[in-house]
Amino acid sequence: MALTGEMLIGATRLRGTERPVRAINPSTGEAMEPAYGGGTAAEVERACALAWAAFDTYRATTLEQRASFLETVAQELMELGDELVERAVAESGLPRGRIEGERARTVGQLRLFAQVVRDGLWLDARIDPALPDRKPLPRPDLRQRQIPLGPVAVFGASNFPLAFSVAGGDTASALAAGCPVVVKAHSAHPGTSELAGRAVQAAVRKCELPEGVFSMLFGAGSVVGQGLVADPRIKAVGFTGSRAGGVALMKTAAARPEPIPVYAEMSSINPVFLLPAAMKARAEAIGKAFVGSLTMGAGQFCTNPGLVLAVEGPELDRFVAAAAEALGAAPAATMLTPGILKAYQEGVERLSNAPKVQKVAEGLLHNGPTQGQAALFMTDAASFAADPGLEEEVFGAASLIIRCQDTGTMRDVAEKLEGQLTATLQMEKEDVEEARALLPVLERRVGRILVNGYPTGVEVSHAMVHGGPYPSTADGRSTSVGTLAIRRFLRPVCYQDFPAELLPEELRDNSPLHLLRLEDGKPVQH
Numbered sequence: 001m002a003l004t005g006e007m008l009i010g011a012t013r014l015r016g017t018e019r020p021v022r023a024i025n026p027s028t029g030e031a032m033e034p035a036y037g038g039g040t041a042a043e044v045e046r047a048c049a050l051a052w053a054a055f056d057t058y059r060a061t062t063l064e065q066r067a068s069f070l071e072t073v074a075q076e077l078m079e080l081g082d083e084l085v086e087r088a089v090a091e092s093g094l095p096r097g098r099i100e101g102e103r104a105r106t107v108g109q110l111r112l113f114a115q116v117v118r119d120g121l122w123l124d125a126r127i128d129p130a131l132p133d134r135k136p137l138p139r140p141d142l143r144q145r146q147i148p149l150g151p152v153a154v155f156g157a158s159n160f161p162l163a164f165s166v167a168g169g170d171t172a173s174a175l176a177a178g179c180p181v182v183v184k185a186h187s188a189h190p191g192t193s194e195l196a197g198r199a200v201q202a203a204v205r206k207c208e209l210p211e212g213v214f215s216m217l218f219g220a221g222s223v224v225g226q227g228l229v230a231d232p233r234i235k236a237v238g239f240t241g242s243r244a245g246g247v248a249l250m251k252t253a254a255a256r257p258e259p260i261p262v263y264a265e266m267s268s269i270n271p272v273f274l275l276p277a278a279m280k281a282r283a284e285a286i287g288k289a290f291v292g293s294l295t296m297g298a299g300q301f302c303t304n305p306g307l308v309l310a311v312e313g314p315e316l317d318r319f320v321a322a323a324a325e326a327l328g329a330a331p332a333a334t335m336l337t338p339g340i341l342k343a344y345q346e347g348v349e350r351l352s353n354a355p356k357v358q359k360v361a362e363g364l365l366h367n368g369p370t371q372g373q374a375a376l377f378m379t380d381a382a383s384f385a386a387d388p389g390l391e392e393e394v395f396g397a398a399s400l401i402i403r404c405q406d407t408g409t410m411r412d413v414a415e416k417l418e419g420q421l422t423a424t425l426q427m428e429k430e431d432v433e434e435a436r437a438l439l440p441v442l443e444r445r446v447g448r449i450l451v452n453g454y455p456t457g458v459e460v461s462h463a464m465v466h467g468g469p470y471p472s473t474a475d476g477r478s479t480s481v482g483t484l485a486i487r488r489f490l491r492p493v494c495y496q497d498f499p500a501e502l503l504p505e506e507l508r509d510n511s512p513l514h515l516l517r518l519e520d521g522k523p524v525q526h
């Protein structure tokens, strides 16, 4: 498919007139064709108007129609074949195997949401039958279901050009909920975005849905991004990126005459707690595996383990020696964009110059135009507490070890950490009491707690939580990965004393949908 450099507004394609961007191949430094002109307020207006016009028709689609639409998007993505993979590799600098895995994850999550839509549990149908004879007051007939919020603005993320981008998790969950989507494509991978966007556009056409179910705009965050979030027809936002970007969108959304939810996934340093018996038993193995997780994808994961806590002593020395050896052999890796490399280098510089922080290892020297060199630092708990800057995410393969006097100090540090996506415990049976004591602190601070694993590599499933308290996300009550992500784009409506013919199918006494419903407080399968 020839790339055109055009935006997708409903069923049409349109060249943007604002300053064009070209993708830079980060492996070679070369600018790639075609140029992508940016959108203006007029295109934001058109995409939002179409999305709003499509909303009532789209949300009225049957469960089967909507599920089959999601499956068609997955199919269209797969039919792009190698072209999608090659373009994503070229635009991101990520290896082919990683992009192929990401494509499988992307189509897998679309198909998983299709199953979720079909089973209808997300409608959360509830019926409290009328109690006309109840004293002192009768109870009315009350029936509740979830409905979609309305059009959603989705910001493609730079670091997952497929799974967190145009047809990624935010788009899949919003479409599953019944919300039209307007994507603000990320300028780092415009060609990948065009291909994925055209796959979604083709699926809309094939499934005979209203054209406004999906649009995709290129352009500046200040024009297209801000314009979308401020538009009164947009009712929610999905975002993965920088803390500054996410916070700017939260402010715009909160300042609207009608504020809307922003589900922004921003910054997390994902602490790893090395408990004493685990360190005694396998400090070297932990050190080596930790470096594998730290350097995966040039460290450009929001789940990257950027902080390690352990009790000082010979076991920690063994861990540091093993990690330093592994890191010392880690090749420099291509980062997504020159801007992301620069931010990473500045972060490493900041840690290198911080008083009481010691560099314990660095990866192999870079030899490409956009390559980042891994780095490992160490400090003590008091110095960490004294310098809030040490807690800032360094997006890339850099991590900071905190030497603690004892496990109580590890808990004290945990207690003061900002909200995180994940926390990891490396532990043995003998560490159970220490882990038990840490658990309440971690539950208050993070969205996912892992034992004897590493946080990178998020499973797309029903029980997954990829979220956490601020600033890891804007709203810690949600997840952006896994089927629970659909809830972000829904809200409950209650129908009181409705005649049967006016009720939605899922709430009728003899519903043809055969859903599991909560009837008078009890689950009933029809």
Ligand SMILES: NC(=O)c1ccc[n+]([C@@H]2O[C@H](COP(=O)([O-])OP(=O)(O)OC[C@H]3O[C@@H](n4cnc5c(N)ncnc54)[C@H](O)[C@@H]3O)[C@@H](O)[C@H]2O)c1
Pocket: 155, 156, 157, 158, 159, 184, 185, 186, 187, 219, 220, 221, 222, 225, 226, 240, 241, 242, 243, 244, 245, 246, 248, 249, 265, 266, 267, 268, 301, 302, 303, 339, 340, 343, 344, 395
């Ligand atoms: N935690 C994570 O998962 C994660 C992922 C990617 C990037 N980052 C961080 O973000 C930095 C920059 O990377 P990036 O370009 O991917 O993220 P970014 O936040 O700068 O941009 C993401 C998207 O948001 C838009 N945007 C940014 N600021 C905006 C604003 N004020 N108003 C409206 N729209 C705005 C951009 O145009 C882009 O489309 C990285 O160096 C890294 O620190 C973090």
Ligand SMILES: O=CCCC(=O)C(=O)O
Pocket: 159, 160, 300, 301, 302, 303, 455, 456, 457, 458, 459, 481
């Ligand atoms: O970068 C954010 C997402 C991380 C992720 O999905 C993973 O670790 O698999």
